[in-house]
Amino acid sequence: HFPALSRNGPKMAVEVLARQASPVDGLLAALRSPRSAVRIWALIQIAKLGPIKAEQFQLDKQVSDLLRDEDSAVQEQALLTLGQQGGRGARHVDAIARRISMSMERRVRVAALHALGNLGPSAGSVQSDVLAALDDKDPAVAAAACVALGRMKVTSLDGKLAGMESREPQVVAAACAGLSAMDRRVDAVGKQLSHRDPSVKATCSQLVVLPSSNGRQAAAAKALSGMTKAEDFSPELVRLLSEDAVLRHSAAQTLRDLAPTLAPAQKAELGSLLKGPPLVAGAAAFVLAEVGAAPDQIAALENLLSHKVEDTSACAVTASGAAPPLPAALRKPAVAACAALGAAEGGDKVAPRLTALLESPDAEVRAAAAEALGKLRQQTAVPMLLQGLEDASPAVVLASCRALGSFPSTETGAAVARLLEDPQPTVRASAAHALADMGAEAHVEKIAVLLDDRAPPVQVAAMRALATCERGQLHAAAVCRLALKADERTCVTALQTLMQLGERGAAYAEELHALLDAATPEIATQAHRALDCFRGGRDAVPSLADLPKVQLTIAAGTPGLEG
Incomplete structure (x- = not known):
């Protein structure tokens, strides 16, 4: 809420919005608000835009100006926002790093380290500032530095993180998380599986924070997930499935990731x-x-x-x-x-x-x-x-x-098809997925309506369902439109779908040339693949009757499916 608008009524609000040159003008105005809460709100909204829109609107300068805000809470959020702005945020790594040494506020210093970690390898030029924070007397700052170095992929310092085992449990847990992020020294992480410290709380990144007499073990178990050769520690992980809740949760989730091994x-x-x-x-x-x-x-x-x-x-x-x-x-x-x-x-x-x-x-x-x-x-x-x-x-x-997707019949198809009009996006997407599993040709037209759905994940589910139906190729034009105008994920799926729609999909090859220069690498790469497929001739495109069923599971609460 903007006080000026509230005082002058709805008419002035409409006039101000009408004068806005871009969708972010309101956010820029909020960044200049005299109220800290409003500035923080605007920073949070800018962070939600993500790196692609950050590049489009170039808001990093306005955000970085708030690193000198008089309110440390605003500084903290400005740092976190820069960390979410990808290449634009990486332009300010020096200013971010200065907050580590210059600020007296723990929250600001920790936020600066989080921001550098989120920027990943692009923040490598300030690794010395992060390295210095490893020796900080404040465990929270040292722990944040451990995780940041891992996410920045500073693999040359893996020995430094591996040698943190004598520090506070919070720091050791973060060192495990850092080594996991850079996928180095699995031996040092695995070593913690046998460590016991009765004063520990497991506090590494993404680990549930609960009292535990085996906190280092839990932190190590969580960190092992995704690490090369983590399977070498499977026997120890199985033995950690105990009545200690934190330890049980961490070991079980990592073992599930290691299931094939x-x-x-x-x-x-x-x-x-x-x-x-x-x-x-x-x-x-x-x-x-x-x-x-x-x-x-x-x-x-x-x-x-x-x-x-x-x-x-x-x-x-x-x-x-x-x-x-x-x-x-x-x-x-x-x-x-x-x-x-x-x-x-x-x-x-x-x-x-x-x-x-x-x-x-x-x-x-x-x-x-x-x-x-x-x-x-x-x-x-x-x-x-x-x-x-x-x-x-x-x-x-x-x-x-x-489940009904496994039982194709006229009755089940009709029942599931009714859910294509459900008010919940998750249900509409799930219905499209189930009909794809059934190969429900009778409901192609109803599925095609979802190409205009307001929820992008529903559009994705609809396209993948159409790719499994022979008559789905009749809607190649609508799929091409999504490839040219939709968000990143939907665009990539549309390009993949066109490759599966036979000659009807290949007919739109010329329109796709504009995507070869897309700013998003994933879109440009998929456009190249699609055009290569089309140039390969009819044999390069799978016949619709032989297309495999596409597996798509969308869980309730998935971002973008609200409302």
Whole structure:
């Protein structure tokens, strides 16, 4: 709210908006507001624009001016905003680095380090300033420096981070996160799996902040995710699935990421954990859902379906926004068991139990059961899944919709097609995905309407559905329009779709030449691929009848799907 507009009424507001030369003029005015809260609000909105629009509107100069603001909270947000502006923000790395040494405020110094980390390798010219912060007496500043060096990919300093194990637990956890970001010294991170410190709180980046007697282990377990040769520590990670909540969450999520590399011995050990305490058994089932449970583990998973216990240890920090919500399968053993049975060899033997769970009073359990039945292709569950399309819980509607994609028929196709007009974007997208799985030619025209949907992810789902239908090529012109005018993700998908629409898609090759010089590398690269495909002749384009089904899962709460 702008005081001047409030005093002079709606008429003046309309006149001011009419005089704006660009969509960001209002934000620029807010940056000059005498109120700190308004300036901070404007900085947050500018950060949300992202690096592409930052390049388009070139707001970095106005943002950097606020690094000298009298209010440290404004300085903090200005730093964080510059960190989100990509190449434009990288122009100010020297000014950002100066805030590390010149500011007396912890929040400003930490924000400066976060900003440099977010700018990545483009901030490499000021690595010496970040290195100096590693020795700061304030653990929060030193920890932020560890993470920043990792995100900046300063691999020459991996030894420095690996040698931080004698520092405060908060700093050690951040050093693990930094080494993970640069994918170096997996040995140093893995070493922390055997470390115990009773005074620790696990506080590394993206780790749930909860009291734990095994905080360094939890930080290391989280940091190992995505690191080269992390699978060497799988045996230790399996043994960390314990009743310590932080340790269990971290180890389970990393093991799930390492699922393809787990040896038979670790899979067997996970199976033995299914007979332990419910929350530990649930964590094991969470991993087995990705690994694939063995037939001799089915009975234990079925028993787990009866447990109604829920891990609420992380509720406070996730509700406050300090950490992302835990997956339902990590909180509820019954949900984890459903997921594991859906992926298990012989899981169809417990289909009646899963079908019964479609009437559970717990919406997350109903949704998990629906997903599992879809994966197991249990035809007898179709009537209940159709009822799930009318469930009061959006999660159950989405799960039932996705599951019905495995059961193509006139009845299921018609029921799912009705959801193409649902007011919720997530539901519309899921319906398009399910119809794509069905190969529902009868509903091509209804799917094509979604090309004009106001939610870009719904447009993406519609295009991928059209690519699986023979008559989808009739809408190549609308797909080409999206390639030329839509946002980045939608544009790339449109180009990919045109490559799959046979001669109708190739007919728009000339229009795509304008995208070869697109400012976004992903768009330019995909345009080159599309034109190369078209130049290759008809044989370079897959025939529509032979196109594979496109897998697209859009979860509730996905950015861009609100409203």
